[in-house]
Amino acid sequence: MIIVPIKEGENLERALKKFKRKFEKTGTVKELRERQFFTKPSVEKRQEIIRAIYRQKMQALDE
Numbered sequence: 001m002i003i004v005p006i007k008e009g010e011n012l013e014r015a016l017k018k019f020k021r022k023f024e025k026t027g028t029v030k031e032l033r034e035r036q037f038f039t040k041p042s043v044e045k046r047q048e049i050i051r052a053i054y055r056q057k058m059q060a061l062d063e
Contacts, residue, residue: 002026 004019023029 002019002022004015004022006015
């Protein structure tokens with residue numbers, strides 16, 4: 001459970017912003033989206049390799 005301590009007289013919108021930031025850091029929404037569909041381990045591995053190749057290309061372009 002996410003707990004956001006609110007100081008006396010603190011704006012409610014600021015506290016809501018803190019809550020949203022903490023919630024996003026937990027990765028709950030990302031995990032829910034991933035669990036909606038099953039992907040085979042071989043497909044996940046292939047996608048990871050494609051991402052790694054892309055990252056290497058981008059790093060080579062920067063140098």
